[in-house]
Amino acid sequence: MAARMLASAFVIEGKSVASFPMYGFERRGAPVVAFTRVDDKPIREKTQIYTPDCLVVIDPGLLALPTLFTGLKPGSAFILNSPKKLTAKPSENLKIGAVVNATQIAVDEIGRDIPNTCLLGAVAAATGWLKLESILDSMPDYLSGDILERNIKSAERGYREVEVIKW
Amino acid sequence: MAKAQKGQVRVITGNAVGAYGAMLCRPEVVAAYPITPQSEIAELLSQFKANGVMDAEYVEVEGENSAMNVVLAAGVAGARVFTATSSYGLVFMYDALQEASGFRVPVVMVNANRETPGIHAVSSGQQDMISARDTGWVQIIVENDQEILDQIIMAYRLAEDYDIQLPVMVNYDGFYLSYLAEAVEIPNIEDVDAFLAPLKEQPKRQTLVPGVSKGCGTHGMEMGYVEARYKHCMALERVKNKVDEIDKAFSDYFGRSYGGQLEEYRTEDADIIIIASGSAAGTVKTVIDAKREEGVKVGLVKLRMFRPFPAERIVKALKGKKAIGVIDRSLCFGWKYGPMCMELRALSPEIGPSPILSYIDGLANLDITITHIGRVIDEVSAAAQGKSYQEVTWIPMEE
Amino acid sequence: MVIKHKNIFKTESAWSNADELLLCLDTGGWRTERPVLDKEKCNYCGLCALYCPPQCMKDMGDYFEADLAYCKGCGICATECPRKAIAMVPEGEFADG
Numbered sequence: 001m002a003a004r005m006l007a008s009a010f011v012i013e014g015k016s017v018a019s020f021p022m023y024g025f026e027r028r029g030a031p032v033v034a035f036t037r038v039d040d041k042p043i044r045e046k047t048q049i050y051t052p053d054c055l056v057v058i059d060p061g062l063l064a065l066p067t068l069f070t071g072l073k074p075g076s077a078f079i080l081n082s083p084k085k086l087t088a089k090p091s092e093n094l095k096i097g098a099v100v101n102a103t104q105i106a107v108d109e110i111g112r113d114i115p116n117t118c119l120l121g122a123v124a125a126a127t128g129w130l131k132l133e134s135i136l137d138s139m140p141d142y143l144s145g146d147i148l149e150r151n152i153k154s155a156e157r158g159y160r161e162v163e164v165i166k167w
Numbered sequence: 168m169a170k171a172q173k174g175q176v177r178v179i180t181g182n183a184v185g186a187y188g189a190m191l192c193r194p195e196v197v198a199a200y201p202i203t204p205q206s207e208i209a210e211l212l213s214q215f216k217a218n219g220v221m222d223a224e225y226v227e228v229e230g231e232n233s234a235m236n237v238v239l240a241a242g243v244a245g246a247r248v249f250t251a252t253s254s255y256g257l258v259f260m261y262d263a264l265q266e267a268s269g270f271r272v273p274v275v276m277v278n279a280n281r282e283t284p285g286i287h288a289v290s291s292g293q294q295d296m297i298s299a300r301d302t303g304w305v306q307i308i309v310e311n312d313q314e315i316l317d318q319i320i321m322a323y324r325l326a327e328d329y330d331i332q333l334p335v336m337v338n339y340d341g342f343y344l345s346y347l348a349e350a351v352e353i354p355n356i357e358d359v360d361a362f363l364a365p366l367k368e369q370p371k372r373q374t375l376v377p378g379v380s381k382g383c384g385t386h387g388m389e390m391g392y393v394e395a396r397y398k399h400c401m402a403l404e405r406v407k408n409k410v411d412e413i414d415k416a417f418s419d420y421f422g423r424s425y426g427g428q429l430e431e432y433r434t435e436d437a438d439i440i441i442i443a444s445g446s447a448a449g450t451v452k453t454v455i456d457a458k459r460e461e462g463v464k465v466g467l468v469k470l471r472m473f474r475p476f477p478a479e480r481i482v483k484a485l486k487g488k489k490a491i492g493v494i495d496r497s498l499c500f501g502w503k504y505g506p507m508c509m510e511l512r513a514l515s516p517e518i519g520p521s522p523i524l525s526y527i528d529g530l531a532n533l534d535i536t537i538t539h540i541g542r543v544i545d546e547v548s549a550a551a552q553g554k555s556y557q558e559v560t561w562i563p564m565e566e
Numbered sequence: 567m568v569i570k571h572k573n574i575f576k577t578e579s580a581w582s583n584a585d586e587l588l589l590c591l592d593t594g595g596w597r598t599e600r601p602v603l604d605k606e607k608c609n610y611c612g613l614c615a616l617y618c619p620p621q622c623m624k625d626m627g628d629y630f631e632a633d634l635a636y637c638k639g640c641g642i643c644a645t646e647c648p649r650k651a652i653a654m655v656p657e658g659e660f661a662d663g
Contacts, residue, residue, distance in 0.1 A: 044449035
């Protein structure tokens, strides 16, 4: 759902978006990767993304994956949910590295370990590709009431508290 | 007809769009059983019913065979019906599929393409549609979320047309489109009503009527059988022009056109043609634009309708082209070529002696990538210049 | 065709040795929390083993233990245990997590 909120946010800014997840089995908790393409023109390409401009990692355990950074384009950005700081540049092609303890913020603000909306705020701050307002404006399409308010706070904190390194 | 009002633009998935498309056409009976990657449709439709957004009779069924039997029976009684399935579900309703077309019931069904049984696959592929190609249904394949929605509306206009009276299957790639979130313009329901209104001015089709003794689909012996099958096949032939007419009417009213039986992309001055269908066609267009920059005169024929096979328009599009590459996202058991290629080859006498190259790719959630398509174009190009070529290539096996 | 693909299956149809090569992922890696048993409370009734969806409860003689290679952390064992002997504990708290 976070990938879809991101897609909605970009559409609010007038961009074309195509976003889809790829997973084998339909269940909560199974590994998921989501691909989002953004452009000014309509997007026709319907494949997985092999050379991303930006990588968002929600589960810090994935840092152990040897292929995690494969294909990153030169000048790309990396946003990580982690309680620890980024000590080294994890991949040659990265230009921007951003870390935020989205799990903790989510537990504080939403009461559950759902760091996704917090990370959307972090993506906006780290990449500058879209405004925080667009993300917040996209959220009522997916959430309402008290849960919406909490996720808004989570996204705002992600935007403000993400630590961005430019290499 | 006046132009339609602008609809609401929302970022939603292909499955959600499937449910919206059905809801906007005001079906009277809906029965759908959830299956990956289509479950969201069944869930949303039941939510629409629960929220009063959709007035249909929503029949809860215990499996897809029942789902198709319920809707075909409701259709025989005169109702507008809808269902949705994929893969194992489509195969499970195999007998009912044939009843639906044999009884000439205008069922509209969306099928989220997924691989068929034989090796347990929860992944995208067109094998399910291919395995049902002889069930007598109209089969249409779409490229993106907007097209899913628009095609469902056009499907009712086609299925319920008095000259046609055939069930229509709208196919879209599972995973690639079913879960794809794109900005989609959702038409206003009044405009959909207006677009489907011409159906009301046509003669009424035969239906079961309480208290009246009628039989449907009976007397399947000797000439009774032959005549019914003959009429069915002739109706399928009439579908071809009808699909193009409906696309034009849709375009006039809603402002969006898809080409009807096929979409021809940069084909007029092309030397070579790639044939593809579904979401991969979008990727092919991207590669064609890049190759055109390099001076390669290549075009795409996007096969929108698979049944009936758009023979006349395909011959017209391909005649005189120097070589053709067909990308199949499925297999034709018993032939080395992919199924769309195999069927195209039946038209070789009309198309001419140009090489036709068969490519099998994009099975089981493996992408038909930009690189693969580039390679296909290079090889078809070489074949056009008289160089030797491989007749059939299973791209994933060569990697 | 020049086939570069190296066969995954040794057999003609897709047979695999379920002890070695199950073409399913390392499902233990999916967990975000794991079941932890309080052995004092356990009376070896076996309900946890009965309800476990991947059937990964190992019979240890007088208690049951989840096989962490497969346990997906669904928590059904904890819910079903009539003695409330199983607690679901976040993975982050374990050294081998």
